[in-house]
Amino acid sequence: MSRIIKRPTHPGRILKADYLLPLSITIKDLAATLGVSRKTLSKIINERGAVTPDMALRLSRAFDTTPDFWLNLQKNVDLWDAENESQEWKKVKPFPQDRLHDHHSSLNNEQST
Numbered sequence: 001m002s003r004i005i006k007r008p009t010h011p012g013r014i015l016k017a018d019y020l021l022p023l024s025i026t027i028k029d030l031a032a033t034l035g036v037s038r039k040t041l042s043k044i045i046n047e048r049g050a051v052t053p054d055m056a057l058r059l060s061r062a063f064d065t066t067p068d069f070w071l072n073l074q075k076n077v078d079l080w081d082a083e084n085e086s087q088e089w090k091k092v093k094p095f096p097q098d099r100l101h102d103h104h105s106s107l108n109n110e111q112s113t
Contacts, residue, residue, distance in 0.1 A: 007080050010047040011073035019063055020045070034058040050074055 020030065027045060031038040035058065043049030051059070056070035082089070 007084075008076035009073065010077050011051045011070055012044040012047045012049070014073060015059070016045050030062070033062055050078070 019025065020027070027041055028038055031041040034041065034055075036055070040049065040055075044051060044055070051070045051074040053067065053071065056067035056074075059065065059070050060067045
């Protein structure tokens with residue numbers, strides 16, 4: 001896993017800097033357009049909340065983007081946070097590569113018969 005030193009940009013910051021401010025849209029107006037509470041939207045914009053799949057669909061429709069755009073931004077932040085906030089995941093011992101490859105080969109053989 002390649003290590004990213006700096007935390008990726010939160011989707012709330014992108015939403016604020018690239019959409020709300022340039023388009024002069026208020027949080028209240030966007031919340032109404034999206035059909036969510038101002039509090040819910042404010043949490044995302046202030047980087048205290050996450051973009052869910054439902055919110056990604058709403059944002060993509062409002063701004064003619066894709067849900068994947070918003071979800072990928074969130075995923076990058078979530079993975080960075082998980083990697084940097086705890087070291088517990090490093091205690092997991094990987095299975096030997098030859099064992100994993102043997103398993104994948106047997107699965108592929110079973111599926112083709």
